Amino acid sequence: MSINALYTDLSGYYDLMCADIDYPAQSLGIQRLHQLFGNGGRRHLDLACGTGPHIRHFLNLGYQCEGLDINQPMLDVAEERCPEAVFSVRDMCEFRFDSPFDLITCFLYSIHYSDGIEKLQGCIESAHQALSANGLFCFNAVDKTRINNNLYVSHSARHDGSEFTFRSGWHYVGSGERQSLRLSIDRTTNGISESWQDEHPMVALSFRELATLLQPWFDVTIFEHDYERIVPWDGESGNALFVCVKR
Template sequence: MPGDALYTDLSGYYDLMCADIDYRAQSHCVHRLQQLFGNGGTRHLDLACGTGPHVRHFIDAGYTSGGLDINQPMLDRAAARCPGAQFSLQDMCGFAVEQPADLITCFLYSIHYSAELQRLQACIASVHAALAPGGLFCFNAVDKRRIDNASFVSHTARHTDGLFTFSSGWHYPGEGEQQLLRLRIEKTVADQSQVWHDEHAMVAVSFAELSELLAPYFEVHVLEHDYEKIVPWDQASGNAIFVCVKR
């Protein structure tokens, strides 16, 4: 994928960008949350599913799992990874399902891709409508009031196309309903480097505001952002897992 085509279609590099993510641990944790808080059902839908790694883990755990995304190349890769699973090209802020889901997930802070509070509200309403009685909605989020604009996370991964370094960080200007996800990708081949920079507009919300948006639809539990253990949010950290039981 030469030149600027890298950023025209990132689907071929998506898994490389996410190489440091423990999909198994995340999926297993949410499976436990479904057993503890949900209705025990096994119909699962993953919002903003990307190339389907979480869906793969839920299928392996015995779920009837599928996903939706707004990027068709991502969905094509998801379908190849998860033969037989149902994937659909839909916006998570306005989607419909043929059968109610018992569990709906939205990993990797993708809930923020709703970009605006009005669209976030529409996403929450769509999820509620798509869930079966007692169904569970699980996602992770970042509190706009606790964002460190100088903080970035990075990892390096080797690909047949070269050595890649991926960096990302949040930026919140201090007011308003939007924050930025800033990305930097560096590709090195034979000591020659190319660098891409990008910014994605994301919805900015505090945990108090988010809980208020969810409350009419769900009983809300806020947990520490730790997929190895299930503990209540400490009221201080800027990242959390939201576990929402359909009212």
């Protein structure tokens, strides 16, 4: 099944697919970083917002939120979840807004959905332009040089009489600027099983390369991928939080 088919036809199952994600902890973790590094403003934009679970928590924390995504069925769910927020179908690699934001987020490694280094640079420049003075851009990323193609994460859930198993893992061939996120969904209903396989092409780069792209626009600090504690990146782990203050 193609990328668009997976996310369009199964957008109603997206929250189930992400049921093991601790959205409150992630949102609170970024709020703490915003308190430490931000400019005190409360206007928030979430890139690749999906069905809006992070935005829901930021609204509850007192932010004024907007979200963008390329998938309208996802945004239909987000609008029901977050009627106070504003959503729009836009490409996160090239966007403009009339009013600036104080915090821009991009969760769940979605920064890698940029189609190549040039597109990723467009995302970085768009975020810089959309931020107010000393605004904050926060996202998580994976280092291509530390990807283990044999590692996967999986979880199971029951929904509407069906048993689902979701599985995902990074894959990198070892060279170039392309990596992929491999996904599989198995559904069993009344003893009948169906399976979807998908592979999402994503941009691949090291943390050193990513920091180099960011530094003309932002002051960059890299932290461990830990939303419970604020810990500097150890230089070894392959997942990290990037905290970027607009120059």
